Amino acid sequence: MLTALWNNRIEVVAVILFAVGFSTLLLHRNLLKKVIGLNIMDTAAYLFLTSLGYIRDRLSPIITDGATDPEAYVNPLPAGLVLTGIVVSVSVTAVMLGLTLRLYKRYHTLNLDEIYRMTHEEQEAER
Amino acid sequence: MKKSFKDRLQAWDSGQFELGDALVRETDGRRPPEKEEDVSWAHVPVGRVSQVERRLFRVLYPVLAGLLALVMIAFLLFVVEQLPAFGDALSPANSSEVIKRYIASGLTETGAVNIVAGIILDYRAFDTLGESHVLFTAAIVVFILLLAETELPDKPSDRRILMDDLIFKKTAFFLSPFILLFGTYVILNGHLGPGGGFSGGALIGAGLILVSMAFGPRVSGRIVALKSYRRIVLVSLLFYSLAKGYSFFCGANGLHTIFRPGTPGRIFSAGLILPLNIAVGLVVACTMFGFYSLFTRESV
Numbered sequence: 001m002l003t004a005l006w007n008n009r010i011e012v013v014a015v016i017l018f019a020v021g022f023s024t025l026l027l028h029r030n031l032l033k034k035v036i037g038l039n040i041m042d043t044a045a046y047l048f049l050t051s052l053g054y055i056r057d058r059l060s061p062i063i064t065d066g067a068t069d070p071e072a073y074v075n076p077l078p079a080g081l082v083l084t085g086i087v088v089s090v091s092v093t094a095v096m097l098g099l100t101l102r103l104y105k106r107y108h109t110l111n112l113d114e115i116y117r118m119t120h121e122e123q124e125a126e127r
Numbered sequence: 128m129k130k131s132f133k134d135r136l137q138a139w140d141s142g143q144f145e146l147g148d149a150l151v152r153e154t155d156g157r158r159p160p161e162k163e164e165d166v167s168w169a170h171v172p173v174g175r176v177s178q179v180e181r182r183l184f185r186v187l188y189p190v191l192a193g194l195l196a197l198v199m200i201a202f203l204l205f206v207v208e209q210l211p212a213f214g215d216a217l218s219p220a221n222s223s224e225v226i227k228r229y230i231a232s233g234l235t236e237t238g239a240v241n242i243v244a245g246i247i248l249d250y251r252a253f254d255t256l257g258e259s260h261v262l263f264t265a266a267i268v269v270f271i272l273l274l275a276e277t278e279l280p281d282k283p284s285d286r287r288i289l290m291d292d293l294i295f296k297k298t299a300f301f302l303s304p305f306i307l308l309f310g311t312y313v314i315l316n317g318h319l320g321p322g323g324g325f326s327g328g329a330l331i332g333a334g335l336i337l338v339s340m341a342f343g344p345r346v347s348g349r350i351v352a353l354k355s356y357r358r359i360v361l362v363s364l365l366f367y368s369l370a371k372g373y374s375f376f377c378g379a380n381g382l383h384t385i386f387r388p389g390t391p392g393r394i395f396s397a398g399l400i401l402p403l404n405i406a407v408g409l410v411v412a413c414t415m416f417g418f419y420s421l422f423t424r425e426s427v
Contacts, residue, residue: 005204007212015203019196026192029141055221056214061230061242062320068234070227071216073242077226080247080254083325087258087411091265094418098272101422111141 010051017044053078238397239318299341306334314408328411363406
């Protein structure tokens with residue numbers, strides 16, 4: 001068990017990073033920190049993907065000296081997938097920050113509980 | 128009211144105080160007065176709840192959240208233990224025939240020395256096109272969110288983060304040309320080495336942000352006219368769609384295309400990859416800089 005985990009230690013780090021991001025998302029009341037937590041979770045997913053594509057003692061997938069032997073290079077596919085993931089996470093982060101800015105301009109706080117309380121009071125007042 | 132570092136850290140943690148306060152002086156005075164509030168690791172329940180329930184929630188929420196994270200770690204570690212060992216060449220993920228095909232014939236089919244560039248901009252180019260559209264859609268959403276508001280700030284210059292600092296300005300003055308140059312290099316060499324449209328575009332966007340932070344939007348507007356943002360992005364995405372649609376149509380039907388792989392290693396080789404890298408780089412650079420401008424309320 002422990003040797004298997006030690007052999008896959010990069011993946012273990014990715015899992016722990018994922019949990020760190022997840023608990024940041026749950027435990028913080030500051031909206032900006034929730035965004036940071038989600039970004040940590042994204043990073044963990046990228047680390048996991050790239051570590052799956054690594055092959056020991058092989059070169060990065062840039063053809064050197066015209067050698068096109070598949071046994072010479074690491075797996076190039078996870079790099080492409082992670083590139084897609086990074087762009088999507090940047091887009092999601094931008095949208096989240098835009099929403100946060102709108103909330104801040106309306107309620108003048110980043111505390112999610114305060115925002116909940118104020119919206120609740122607004123709804124009570126409307127009733 | 129002078130507060131200790133710990134108080135300010137706790138206030139920041141609970142969301143009453145931002146680090147940006149030190150940079151942007153908030154002038155409108157509409158912020159509610161700071162309340163004495165105990166800092167805890169939990170959300171507080173909203174609505175009519177009794178004191179007992181509230182206290183129970185305060186205790187239970189962080190405990191359950193921590194437990195959930197621990198259970199997740201345990202479950203995922205159990206899965207990781209079953210995975211093939213790190214760096215194993217025979218694992219299913221690394222021994223699929225698609226990957227062997229990409230490496231063995233990528234150079235002759237796409238002409239790109241960088242196999243990853245060959246994959247993302249030739250074999251799987253529609254994926255990358257969708258990616259650029261995701262970025263474009265996010266930029267549109269941020270536009271709608273931040274520009275559609277009725278109450279515009281009276282003096283936009285008050286809200287802008289302008290670092291009025293001599294060291295920072297001088298450093299930016301000497302550094303920004305090299306950053307922009309390096310970004311261009313990374314874009315243009317995307318098919319020959321590490322790099323490509325996304326990383327180079329991010330570099331150029333960061334360089335533009337640095338210029339804008341140091342010298343204000345008027346100087347950065349001289350490098351890239353921000354009003355042309357929409358035009359640049361639209362033309363790039365249209366070019367990408369048309370060129371890639373043409374090449375996929377011809378490739379699928381076995382027709383003769385005007386885009387040849389060329390001699391691998393030359394800068395004008397690899398068919399469509401170099402123009403597509405430039406298009407993607409333009410989209411990414413403009414979107415990064417557009418995000419920054421929108422969030423700091425400069426003119427767009």
